[in-house]
Amino acid sequence: MTTDQILADVRVLLIDIIGAEYAIGLDIGMDTAFEADLQLESIEFVKLATMLNDRYGTRVDFVAFLAAKELDEIIQMTVGELVTYIADRSTLVDSADG
Numbered sequence: 671m672t673t674d675q676i677l678a679d680v681r682v683l684l685i686d687i688i689g690a691e692y693a694i695g696l697d698i699g700m701d702t703a704f705e706a707d708l709q710l711e712s713i714e715f716v717k718l719a720t721m722l723n724d725r726y727g728t729r730v731d732f733v734a735f736l737a738a739k740e741l742d743e744i745i746q747m748t749v750g751e752l753v754t755y756i757a758d759r760s761t762l763v764d765s766a767d768g
Contacts, residue, residue: 683721700750729759
């Protein structure tokens with residue numbers, strides 16, 4: 671799966687979480703910040719974790735990904751960081767399968 675495909679998937683999930691009406695004025699890309707741009711709250715991170723698990727299975731552990739970060743890193747986290755994490759996890763799984 672390419673980074674562009676993962677970004678497209680994550681964008682769809684985020685639009686579902688924040689609502690299409692709010693997302694109209696946003697260009698969700700790699701530099702989009704979860705807190706500053708999307709204003710995600712903790713409950714929305716929980717929903718995102720569930721949706722990522724549904725989409726990618728156990729290979730993408732969003733809760734562990736967040737747990738490894740300091741609070742200020744979570745506050746400043748971008749969509750690109752999540753996309754890169756998913757891509758890295760997908761590569762590890764693909765390598766293990768091959």
